[in-house]
Structures are given as structure tokens and as C-alpha cells.
Amino acid sequence: MNKKIWLSSPHLTGEEQKYVTEAFETNWVAPLGPNVNGLEQDICNYTGAKACSALSSGTGAIHLALIMLGIEEDDEVLCSSFTFSATANPIRYQKAIPIFIDSEKDTWNMSPELLETAIQDRIEKGKKPKAIILVHLYGMPSKMEELMAIANKYKIPVIEDAAEAIGATYQEKAMGTFGELGVFSFNGNKIITTSGGGALVSDNKKYIQKSIFLSTQARDDAPHYQHSQIGYNYRMSNIVAGIGRGQMEVLDDRVEARRKVFDFYKNELSQFKSITFVEEPQGFYANRWLTTILTDSFETREKIRLALEKENIESRPLWKPMHLQPVFKEFPAYTDGTSQDLFKKGLCLPSGSNLTLDDLERVVKGVKKAI
Numbered sequence: 001m002n003k004k005i006w007l008s009s010p011h012l013t014g015e016e017q018k019y020v021t022e023a024f025e026t027n028w029v030a031p032l033g034p035n036v037n038g039l040e041q042d043i044c045n046y047t048g049a050k051a052c053s054a055l056s057s058g059t060g061a062i063h064l065a066l067i068m069l070g071i072e073e074d075d076e077v078l079c080s081s082f083t084f085s086a087t088a089n090p091i092r093y094q095k096a097i098p099i100f101i102d103s104e105k106d107t108w109n110m111s112p113e114l115l116e117t118a119i120q121d122r123i124e125k126g127k128k129p130k131a132i133i134l135v136h137l138y139g140m141p142s143k144m145e146e147l148m149a150i151a152n153k154y155k156i157p158v159i160e161d162a163a164e165a166i167g168a169t170y171q172e173k174a175m176g177t178f179g180e181l182g183v184f185s186f187n188g189n190k191i192i193t194t195s196g197g198g199a200l201v202s203d204n205k206k207y208i209q210k211s212i213f214l215s216t217q218a219r220d221d222a223p224h225y226q227h228s229q230i231g232y233n234y235r236m237s238n239i240v241a242g243i244g245r246g247q248m249e250v251l252d253d254r255v256e257a258r259r260k261v262f263d264f265y266k267n268e269l270s271q272f273k274s275i276t277f278v279e280e281p282q283g284f285y286a287n288r289w290l291t292t293i294l295t296d297s298f299e300t301r302e303k304i305r306l307a308l309e310k311e312n313i314e315s316r317p318l319w320k321p322m323h324l325q326p327v328f329k330e331f332p333a334y335t336d337g338t339s340q341d342l343f344k345k346g347l348c349l350p351s352g353s354n355l356t357l358d359d360l361e362r363v364v365k366g367v368k369k370a371i
């Protein structure tokens with residue numbers, strides 16, 4: 001059997017070990033310490049955000065972002081439907097109501113037209129949405145100019161789920177820095193990883209201070225343990241942050257490598273009429289976390305996926321939209337069939353920055369054989 005080719009596997013450099021060893025040697029094996037502060041500084045320097053809190057996951061970061069914006073029971077939160085469930089779950093942690101918005105066809109991210117339709121309709125129905133969570137899926141920036149114009153027009157704060165998009169930019173500004181708050185993930189399959197972890201960024205330092213306070217069990221300033229608010233255990237540990245510091249050093253290399261993977265597939269496969277790729281509109285710079293293809297039918301998609309599986313190559317259908325998920329189907333959704341169609345016909349190809357030319361050629365051969 002050929003060696004397994006994964007969709008996206010961790011790609012360490014060895015430099016991570018330096019920071020982790022430092023943490024061991026100085027006995028900073030706790031959810032605070034110099035690596036945590038260092039990683040937060042690195043993320044601020046890289047993205048241009050004014051403040052950052054390193055957390056135990058991207059999901060926790062989204063949850064805290066909603067709390068910062070005061071989201072409570074029965075509040076309505078507009079949310080991209082075409083995403084991973086971790087974008088929407090924290091809305092329910094707060095017992096708030098997700099209102100799902102479909103994608104547009106250029107970037108596959110939130111449709112500005114449907115966003116405005118939804119806002120107007122929710123207001124007409126008697127309740128103005130309290131927040132917007134928009135996602136830069138697969139590392140492709142959303143149409144920020146249009147989306148932010150609508151958010152500003154109706155004065156609704158934006159949370160950017162940039163879990164898949166660290167390193168991507170829109171008109172040279174980092175994803176995660178357009179909204180009130182931005183979220184990154186360092187889970188094992190993301191473009192850089194800490195094994196598991198996340199971060200919250202904002203230009204509003206008060207949000208970040210408060211998120212750190214809440215992520216460490218909301219302890220009041222007292223010699224004993226005193227609490228006036230419900231807290232969470234969401235802080236990143238100093239060991240994990242050490243891995244993150246090593247990974248931040250190579251983030252640009254990782255983006256470059258993933259973009260080369262995309263270029264390779266595009267060169268090899270765009271000759272086929274049944275396969276198309278998502279291009280970057282002018283001013284959009286994707287990190288190409290995963291290379292995705294759109295085929296001409298569900299049958300073609302499945303033929304390719306099963307052929308690759310037979311060759312011991314992992315590929316995966318695109319995210320199943322949230323408005324079609326059993327757990328969210330009761331919630332309102334503003335859709336036009338775009339994400340449903342993408343789900344039916346789209347496929348993620350192996351995209352790790354550590355894939356060899358041999359690996360990529362095997363994938364391409366598998367796809368060609370299938371079609």
C-alpha cells in the first residue's frame with residue numbers, strides 16, 4: 001500500500017522545541033508565562049491587531065467574542081451558513097439564535113446581498129440582530145468592503161472567524177482585523193498549529209483584557225478566590241504557546257507552500273471542463289489553507305473522492321452548510337442554494353505545506369484516472 005496522504009497534517013520545524021524546552025527549564029508549565037505573552041505579541045506584530053489573547057481553542061475565542069458583544073439568550077446573531085459547526089455552536093452556548101446567511105459565488109463566503117436582506121427582514125419582524133459572525137472559509141477573504149459597509153450602515157458589530165485564514169489579507173490588511181473582534185485557530189489541521197489552541201484579537205484592548213479575565217475563571221482581585229461573574233477555563237498553556245511561537249516564525253513560508261500546492265493542482269487540472277477552481281478577486285490574498293475544487297456534479301465529486309480513497313489519499317467534501325445540519329435546521333436561514341450546491345459538488349484536496357512533489361503527482365494522477 002502507498003503511504004497515506006493526509007488532507008492537512010501538522011508541519012513542525014523543530015524551532016518549536018526551543019520554546020517548549022525553555023518553558024520546561026524555567027518551570028513555566030502553566031496557563032500563563034513568557035511564551036503566552038510572546039505568542040500574543042507575535043500575533044499582534046504579524047496581523048497589526050492592537051491586542052490579542054491566546055486561548056485553548058478557536059471555538060473558545062468565538063464564545064468569548066460573543067460574550068464581549070453582550071450576546072445573551074434569544075438575541076439574534078447573523079452567521080455564515082457555509083462553515084464548520086464551531087462557528088455557530090458558541091451562539092447556542094449563549095442560548096442566542098443563529099440566523100444563517102448563504103454564500104456568494106466568487107469567494108464562497110457570506111453574501112452581502114443576502115446579509116442585507118436578512119437584516120432588513122429581521123428588523124421588520126421586530127428584532128434587530130446583535131452581531132454578525134462571518135467566516136473566511138478555506139483561507140479565502142470575504143468581500144469585506146461590501147460586508148463592512150452593511151454592518152456599519154446598520155451598526156451591527158462584526159466577529160471575523162479567521163480560524164482558517166491566518167496569513168490571508170484583503171487589500172493588504174490581515175483577516176481578523178476588520179471586525180470588532182477576530183478569531184484564529186491553531187488546531188492540528190490548520191495552516192499553523194499548536195496541537196490545539198486559538199486566539200482572539202481586537203483593537204479594543206478592553207475586550208482583550210476582559211477575555212483574559214473570563215478565560216482564567218473570572219477571579220476578582222482578592223487574596224482568596226472570589227468571583228462576581230461566571231468564568232471559563234479557556235486560557236492557552238505556556239507549553240502550547242511555545243509551539244505557537246515556533247510556528248509563527250514560519251507562517252509566511254507555510255502560506256507560500258500552500259499557495260504553491262494550489263498552483264500545482266490548478267496547472268494540472270484546470271484543463272478539465274468538469275473541474276473549476278476559486279480564483280482570488282483583485283486585492284484578495286488567500287492563504288489557500290485547503291485547495292478546493294468544484295466539479296460538475298455530485299457523481300463526479302464522488303468518483304474522484306472514492307478513487308483517491310482507493311489510492312490511500314484523503315480528500316473531503318466541502319463543509320455541509322449549517323442550515324442543512326440537523327442540529328440547526330429549526331433556525332432561520334436566508335439562502336439561494338449556493339452553499340448547498342457547493343456542498344454537493346465540491347471537494348477538498350490534500351493541501352499540507354509538507355506534501356512532496358511525489359505526493360502531489362499521486363493526487364493528480366488519482367484525480368485524472370477518476371475523470
Ligand SMILES: *Cc1c(COP(=O)(O)O)cnc(C)c1O
Binds near residue numbers: 086184
Ligand atoms: C477550526 C475552526 C474553528 C474552531 O477552531 P478550534 O481551534 O478547532 O476550536 C472555527 N471555525 C472554523 C471556520 C474552523 O475551521
